[in-house]
Amino acid sequence: MAIAPHRIIYLIFPSIIILAGLFVQNSYYLQVLTFIGINTLLALGLNLLMGYAGQISLGHAAFYGIGAYTTAVLTVHYGLSPWAALPCALAVSALVALIVGFPTLKLTGYYLGMGTLGFGMIVHIVFREWSDLTGGASGFIGIPPLDLGPISFSSGRNYFYLVWAIVMMCLVVSNRLINSRVGRALRSIHDSEIAAGAMGINTMSLKIRVFVLSAVFSALAGFLYAHFVMFISPGSFDFLVSIRIVTMVVIGGMASIWGALFGATLLTLLPEWLHAFSEFEMVVYGLILMVVMILLPQGLTRGVLDIYEKSKTRNR
Amino acid sequence: MTRLKWAPFTAIVLSVSMLWAGMDITQARAEDTYKIGGIFSVTGRASFLGDPEKRSMEMVVDQINDRGGIDGKKVEAVIYDTEADPTKAVMAVGKLINRDKVIAIVGPSTTPTTLAVIGHAERAGVPLISCAAGNKITSPVKPWVFKTAQSDIHAVAAIYNHMKSKGIKKVGLLTVSNAFGESGKQQLESQAGSFGIKILRSESFGAKDTDMTAQLTKIRSEGAEAIVCWGTNPGPAVVAKNLKQLAMSIPLYQSHGVASPKFIELAGEAAEGILLPTGKILVHGLLDESDPQKAVLEQYVKNYEKIYKIPVSGFGGYAYDGMNILARAMQGTGGDRGKIRKNIETMKNFVGVSGVFNFSENEHNGLATDAFVMVKIENGKWSLIEQ
Amino acid sequence: MQEILQYVVSGLTIGAIYAVIAVGFSMLFNSTELINFAQGEFVMLGAMGLVTLWGVFHIPLVLALLLTVAGVSVIGFLFERLAIRTVRNPHPIVLIIITVGASIFFRGLSMLIWGKDAYSLPPFTDTPPLDVFGAKLLSQSIWILCISLVLVAGLYFFYKKTLTGKAMQACAINKKAACLTGIPAERMVLLAFILSAAMGAVAGVIISPITMCSYDMGTMLGLKGFCAAMLGGLGSLWGSLIGGFLLGVLESLGVGLFTSGVKDAIAFIILLLILYFRPGGIISAKSVRRF
The missing domain is CATH 3.40.50.2300 (Response regulator)
Known part of the structure; x- marks a missing residue:
């Protein structure tokens, strides 16, 4: 093969996006695709932390919310342009991640899960109770749309391209990171933190750096969400959202950046399909989660590959 | 490990095929009905609002169609569940406006979901009659947004x-x-x-x-x-x-x-x-005969309890009023959204379940303290x- | 002063609920090292079960109680057999998602069975609130306090004095070694699941008269119960019990002395502080086991 498959993907993927942008005429579908993009960013960020560094986080919606609320507060209360608010949103999220990360990432397993869960809950309560700044439980209205000079992103198509361009960038960044020295070090932490430490890897500093990076990805998603929907409320960043992000990562397949894409697609579309079940929606959703995890604990991407390989060897 | 190289392709193929399956490309049929959207929190935290609202709206639509529709055209209700989640509400409104091409929307049931969708209805120019109580919805007044719940x-x-x-x-x-x-x-x-x-x-x-x-x-x-x-x-x-x-x-x-x-x-x-x-619905039996709402209330309660065989809730009336207001505003407009909006805004003395509505340019709730x-x-x- | 006493008394009532839920968490963690995110749903099932049997079908209270707890235990049994035992890769993350999936499933199922409305039940015994130096204590709260204490004492006895209990503890300490000594480890895990489901059901049953029961009541109770278990020391029965009471009283005092807006935050701030500074909980001194 002249070009390695993992390089071809960088040609195929953008072309799919451009084609989708050209051929999907209905703005409803563009809207769905935009939400998929935002969710992919979330899943990608968490996947770096969970899939590669092996650290559970059940509170990632907090960073998503911090990104969204920071840009909302800065653009509405302080009249900043969204593009000036963007670095602030990312920085605030990174700073919070740094402060929280130090004590929290010392924990492992369920204890880490619970620590992050508690953090997410507290941030959610802050969004709700600090009503002078955040608009409280009713939510924050009047967030301005994005535009860049003459290009306005208020149309569905332009926003779709913007979101997916950012997703593409983040995918490339993640991929470069994973296949670098740092990425190998991360995976060694996933397998055995003690062994990694013995090999001279500063595990704590590495874990914190990944945690911060993943918080930045989530804040970016929050920024895009806030300016797309133009309204945010604490309900969009609660415990259940954190769980949904974890589910995207796990169902899509951990330790695979493309699995995050698939997980986000599935979890965004699933509720749309389940509308048909109306009252049964919750039951079916719960069952799907359980069954996928029982049968394909590696996630669907890996699971489908496994099944394909098995059927190939059987035919032979 | 080599097979893992194929993981990206698998993921993309799976995602794209799912998208394909998710989008039904069926073209909308020739429009021989008026499509009205409904978005209520039928399940989730606010189901006590959304559930009776959905039933009430379906009831009104059936009644209108039994009477022969509006200007001879049947009405079709397309109802989605928001689960009281703003993101889901935004997606539902997008679906109603862009895919189902509805003329107007009744709902959502709660204040945050309404505030989340207002901007989208405004930009698309679709009349939206919210069923939520929050004051922020109609003050300041937004041209396309109305509400039927008492403030x-x-x-x-x-x-x-x-x-x-x-x-x-x-x-x-x-x-x-x-x-x-x-x-x-x-x-x-x-x-x-x-x-x-x-x-x-x-x-x-x-x-x-x-x-x-x-x-x-x-x-x-x-x-x-x-x-x-x-x-x-x-x-x-x-x-x-x-x-x-x-x-x-x-x-x-x-x-x-x-x-x-x-x-x-x-x-x-x-x-x-x-x-x-x-609202007067709870005490409709105790009201004075002279009360303008008495007849409307008794009819609503009687029909609701006959059709659904459950006691009437105090909340379904918001959607009942919303749909009835819409139906009256749609008469003679041929489904033109701008005319419908204008008709709602100029509607006076509409006797509904939640009160007597008097809309005006600066008043998109239309109810007074006597509601x-x-x-x-x-x-x-x-x-x-x-x- | 009278207010402070009332806060403490109120806190003890809420705390007793957290305590029973926390004990359920702890038990299961002790034997399986698993956190069951569906624990809150077992509480809900217990409450709804009593609503149906006692409130609707008017089965005598004691019988209804036993039937409900037995019924939820069967659900716990099925859950372990169908959803936990069958997992091929019992990584914590996978198990978390499965139990989260189960909690969504149970919630959806209850919504179909019992509808979306809330229900309420009368107290077990109809006596006026007790006066404790000016603070009011509901008769149901006394029931809750007594039943939770008896349960934990019973469990403690079970662990210390019976062979099965000792075998369960052996499994918790070292599963492989327990297997070698002839303890059927898998059966012990199953038993732990049944017992913890039963604990959840008991919590639901005893709180149903003081609160409103609906299909979505379990999530927050489950999380609070978890915080209580953490506070007292995950895996320690008495620790969980004390953790539950402490959390309840702190929440209540937080409302009384600060503001009620931060009430829910208190539980989670305590959780974080405990995790950061004393991950073994306030009672247990042993270090955190690492995965």
Whole structure:
């Protein structure tokens, strides 16, 4: 093969996006695709932390919310342009991640899960109770749309391209990171933190750096969400959202950046399909989660590959 | 490990094929009906609102079609569930406007979901008749957004008027920590001064809390003469029970958020003597024959209970009014959204379940204080308090 | 002063609920090192079960109680057999998602069975609230306190004095070694699941008269119960019990002395502080086991 498959993907993927942008005429579908993009960013960020560094986080919606609320507060209360608010949103999220990360990432397993869960809950309560700044439980209205000079992103198509361009960038960044020295070090932490430490890897500093990076990805998603929907409320960043992000990562397949894409697609579309079940929606959703995890604990991407390989060897 | 190289392709192929399956490319049929969208929180935290609203809207649509439709064209309701989630509401509105190509939308049921979708309806120029109580929805006025639920302003005014007549000057507030409670708290605090009422303490409780005695004890220690509890079931029923448990005998005012027979059932004996403002639907049997709403209310209750075989809820009326207002506004417009909007805005004296609506350019709720009556719970029944 | 006493008394009532839920968490963690996110749903099932049997079908209270707890235990049994035992890769993350999936499933199922409305039940015994130096204590709260204490004492006895209990503890300490000594480890895990489901059901049953029961009541109770278990020391029965009471009293005092807006935050701030500074909980001194 002249070009390695993992390089071809960088040609195929953008072309799919451009084609989708050209051929999907209905703005409803563009809207769905935009939400998929935002969710992919979330899943990608968490996947770096969970899939590669092996650290559970059940509170990632907090960073998503911090990104969204920071840009909302800065653009509405302080009249900043969204593009000036963007670095602030990312920085605030990174700073919070740094402060929280130090004590929290010392924990492992369920204890880490619970620590992050508690953090997410507290941030959610802050969004709700600090009503002078955040608009409280009713939510924050009047967030301005994005535009860049003459290009306005208020149309569905332009926003779709913007979101997916950012997703593409983040995918490339993640991929470069994973296949670098740092990425190998991360995976060694996933397998055995003690062994990694013995090999001279500063595990704590590495874990914190990944945690911060993943918080930045989530804040970016929050920024895009806030300016797309133009309204945010604490309900969009609660415990259940954190769980949904974890589910995207796990169902899509951990330790695979493309699995995050698939997980986000599935979890965004699933509720749309389940509308048909109306009252049964919750039951079916719960069952799907359980069954996928029982049968394909590696996630669907890996699971489908496994099944394909098995059927190939059987035919032979 | 080599096979893992194929993982990206697998992921993309899976994602794209799923998208393909998800988008039904079927072209919309030739439009021989008027499509009206409905978005209610049929499941989730606010299902007590969304469920009766969905039923009521379906009922109105059936009635309209039985009468031969609007200008001879049948009406079709396309209803989606928001689960009280703003993101889902935005997606549902997008779907209604862009895929189903509805003429107008009734809903959503809650204030945050409504605030989330307002911008999208405004930009698309689709009339939206919300069923939520929050004041922020129609003030400031947005051209395409209307609402049928009574505003907190009127409910608070009704409570404070009653307090004034009883000579109550010092109150304690107990509000639920969600959008409904927050909006009520804002109104309670901003109107207190004009009624000469002093708020001693303002406490809150979580929607799923199991015990509120601590909050009540705190309010008691401040020497309040009455308590206003602002929430939706089941929290306020717990408050009522806790109040009895603490043997506190000061009057308890509830909000219109608990105005349903369910509240009396939940609070049981503790409900005795509780005062609350409510739309007239709860006490339709006690209304004067001269009341303009009496006929409309009795017809709604009779039909609802005949079709669904369950007692009518105090909340379904919002969607019932919304759909009826829309149906009247649509007459003779041929489905033109701008004309429908104009017709709603100029509609006067529309007698609905929640009150008599008088819309104008600066008033997109159309209800006045008389949409509420104060009721007291006596012997497990509602009784009307003459003002 | 009287207010403070009332806060403490109120806190003890809420705390007793957290305590029973926390004990359920702890038990299961002790034997399986698993956190069951569906624990809150077992509480809900217990409450709804009593609503149906006692409130609707008017089965005598004691019988209804036993039937409900037995019924939820069967659900716990099925859950372990169908959803936990069958997992091929019992990584914590996978198990978390499965139990989260189960909690969504149970919630959805209850919504279909019992509808979206809340229900309420009368107290077990109809006596006026007790006066404790001016603070009011509901008769149901006394029931809750007594039943939770008896349960934990019973469990403690079971662990210390019976062979099965000792075998369960052996499994918790070292599963492989327990297997070698002839203890059927898998059966012990199953038993732990049944017992913890039963604990959840008991919590639901005893709180149903003081709160409102609906299909979505379990999530927050489950999380609070978890915080309580963490506070007292995950895996320690008495620790969980004390953790539950402490959390309840702290929450109640937080409402009384600060503001009620931060009430829910208190539980989670305590959780974080405990995790950061004393991950073994306030009672247990042993270090955190690492995965």
